[in-house]
Amino acid sequence: MAFLRMESVALKYPADERWVLQDIDLEIREGEFITVVGPSGCGKSSTIGLLSGLLSPTKGAITLQGRPIEGPGPDRAVVFQDYSLFPWMTALENIRFALRQVGDGSRESAQRYLELVGLGEARNKYPGELSGGMRQRVAIARAFALDAPVYLMDEPFGAVDAKNRIYLQDLLLRLRQESGRPRTVVLVTHDIDEAIYLGDRVVVFSPGPGRIRRVFHVPFTRPRKRFQMAQDLGYRVLRNDILTLLQDGLLEELEKVEGGAGI
Numbered sequence: 001m002a003f004l005r006m007e008s009v010a011l012k013y014p015a016d017e018r019w020v021l022q023d024i025d026l027e028i029r030e031g032e033f034i035t036v037v038g039p040s041g042c043g044k045s046s047t048i049g050l051l052s053g054l055l056s057p058t059k060g061a062i063t064l065q066g067r068p069i070e071g072p073g074p075d076r077a078v079v080f081q082d083y084s085l086f087p088w089m090t091a092l093e094n095i096r097f098a099l100r101q102v103g104d105g106s107r108e109s110a111q112r113y114l115e116l117v118g119l120g121e122a123r124n125k126y127p128g129e130l131s132g133g134m135r136q137r138v139a140i141a142r143a144f145a146l147d148a149p150v151y152l153m154d155e156p157f158g159a160v161d162a163k164n165r166i167y168l169q170d171l172l173l174r175l176r177q178e179s180g181r182p183r184t185v186v187l188v189t190h191d192i193d194e195a196i197y198l199g200d201r202v203v204v205f206s207p208g209p210g211r212i213r214r215v216f217h218v219p220f221t222r223p224r225k226r227f228q229m230a231q232d233l234g235y236r237v238l239r240n241d242i243l244t245l246l247q248d249g250l251l252e253e254l255e256k257v258e259g260g261a262g263i
């Protein structure tokens with residue numbers, strides 16, 4: 001049985017006639033790392049919204065371990081691009097807040113999670129006093145403090161520079177590896193290399209309405225070596241296939257828009 005499952009899912013937002021997502025079928029195994037790529041507006045964030053329970057499917061079913069997802073829950077930690085930290089709480093308080101939801105809100109535990117992401121010294125700083133990369137480290141620490149089996153991440157590293165992005169990708173993989181239990185991740189990104197480096201499978205969406213165009217298996221064992229992997233012929237072929245698919249989708253969209261405009 002699939003651990004996390006989307007079955008014939010379709011989505012329309014209220015007061016909008018358009019289908020945002022259609023015919024989404026996806027079965028995710030426990031502990032699998034799924035990355036999602038696709039052109040802007042194809043429904044990637046909406047998919048995260050559905051899996052988190054913040055949105056409900058208009059059609060179809062979404063289940064976690066066979067049970068329907070009916071709202072947000074402590075079994076799913078969500079990390080957004082905009083850090084989603086409480087600005088009025090220090091880094092430590094942000095993590096304590098998360099820990100309290102799962103029972104242990106002690107300073108010591110919160111401090112341990114901050115140290116895990118290399119921010120032990122920044123405990124008394126407010127999010128506004130931290131750089132983007134540091135804020136996202138706190139957000140990741142907070143997600144791990146929740147100890148959820150499922151992580152839903154919507155462009156979590158989209159707003160940080162290239163160096164921090166590499167650091168955060170490796171941090172995420174390390175924390176996941178060291179956590180001692182399977183962590184299932186669904187991560188949305190615009191970065192094909194990030195999708196391949198992190199994912200066990202890369203799901204490519206196409207727009208208008210959003211559908212799954214193709215799912216690619218990433219044929220590299222873990223732990224992965226970033227630079228070695230990037231030089232592998234298999235990697236380059238995979239990257240090229242994904243890029244070609246994204247470009248095709250974009251061309252089809254442009255043709256539709258031009259057709260619609262009567263050009």
Ligand SMILES: Nc1ncnc2c1ncn2[C@@H]1O[C@H](COP(=O)(O)OP(=O)(O)OP(=O)(O)O)[C@@H](O)[C@H]1O
Nearest residue numbers: 013014016020038039040041042043044045046047
């Ligand atoms: N709250 C909402 N109400 C109505 N329409 C919405 C809402 N949120 C998103 N949409 C629409 O749904 C479609 C999919 O949006 P979504 O944000 O899921 O796409 P995305 O693939 O994540 O885009 P991006 O890569 O730009 O973040 C878009 O056409 C968007 O305008």
